[in-house]
Amino acid sequence: MxxxxxxxxxxxxxxxxxxxxxxxxxxxxxxxxxxxxxxxxxxxxxxxxxGGGVGAAVGLAGGSGSGSGSSASSGKLVVPKNATGTDGTVIVYGRATAKNTLQMYEDFRCPVCDGLEKSAGTTIQSMADNGTYKIEYHMGTFLDNNNGGNGSMNALAAAGAALNESPTMFKKFHDVLYANQPEETVDKFGDTNYLLELAGKVPGLKTTAFVDEVKSGTFKPWAQKVSDAFNSSGVSATPTAILNGTKLNVGGTTTSAQWTSAVNQALGTKK
The missing domain is CATH 1.10.287 (Helix Hairpins)
Structure with a gap:
């Protein structure tokens, strides 16, 4: 070779x-x-x-989870009438004299919150109406950050306009939003005209003041404060339900009977 x-x-x-x-x-x-x-x-x-279901997790995509926070927080802070807590970041529904307090952590774009509302929402409300507990709503907007868009923030600001009317109007609008919730990744709540269309399903809600507040984004800075308070709460997923400091083992498929049982167990009462 x-x-x-x-x-x-x-x-x-x-x-x-x-x-x-x-x-x-x-x-x-x-x-x-x-x-x-x-x-x-x-x-x-x-x-x-x-809690027996798959919840929407906070901040998996990083960031503050506040969605369009920079623009939302740039205006003057106007707190809705009937709001409570620091900067009015807590929304209370039910009898003020109720001895027990149910804290509900939600996001209007959360599909599991919608599932819980559809499966046990009537019972959740009836127990507030009969004085078993009052509900403190703590609303987040982290799904805007996770999925893009500003639907959670926009819906929360519109809910603030409903709260400005009354806690009852807030609750009714809250229920209508879940009843007409788009898919989680679809930012339909980002359309103000769609929110006003849904508000029309709540008799007496669409006052001139309400429409003006929604169109002008009066309560968007407030919605940012509510979102910030949620982010600082330590709650890691929605829906989260805490009764007198006890976290209820509930999720998107919880039935009315299961909800009642969880509440009775937390309160140490019998059926």
């Missing part, structure tokens, strides 16, 4: 070794990426499983 043939064979072998090394390196990199993605998926799944 000539020197040229030996040299050519050595070059070919070197190229083959280099190719194998590149393939092995790429395969190792793919395996590392696969392991990392599995770990992320498992972590996310662990975070969002709550």
């Amino acid at each position: 000539s020197d040229n043939q030996i040299s050519n064979n050595q070059n070919k072998n070197a190229k083959k070794r280099a190719a194998r090394e590149r393939m092995m390196a790429e395969r190792a990199a793919q395996e590392r990426r696969s392991r990392r993605n599995k770990i992320i998926a498992i972590t996310v799944a662990a975070v969002v499983v709550v």
Whole structure:
């Protein structure tokens, strides 16, 4: 074999070794990426499983979870009448004399909140109406951040205009929003005209003042304050229900009977 043939064979072998090394390196990199993605998926799944149903997890996409917060917080803070708490960030429904307090943490774009509303909403309200507890609503807007858009913030600001009318109007509008909730990733609540259309389903809500407040975004700075308070609450998913400090084991498929049982257990009472 000539020197040229030996040299050519050595070059070919070197190229083959280099190719194998590149393939092995790429395969190792793919395996590392696969392991990392599995770990992320498992972590996310662990975070969002709550109370017998899958809840919407706060801040998985990063950021403050306040959606269009920079624009929402730029105006003058106007707190709706009937709001309570620091900066009026708490919305109370029910009898003021009720001895027990149910804290509900929700986001208007949360599909699991919608599921709970549809499966046990009537019972949740009736127990507030009969004085078993009063409800403190703590509303978040983190799904705007997670999914894009400003529907949660826009809906909350419109709900503030309803609260400015009365807590009863807020509750009725709250229920209408869930009854007509779009898919989580569809930002239909970002359309103010759609919110006004839904407000028309609540008799007596669409006063001139209400329409003007919704169109002008009067309560958007307030909605940002409410969102900020939610983000600081330590609650990690919606819906979360806490009765007198006890977290209820409920989720999007909780029935009325299961809700009543959870409440009775938390209060230490019998059916």
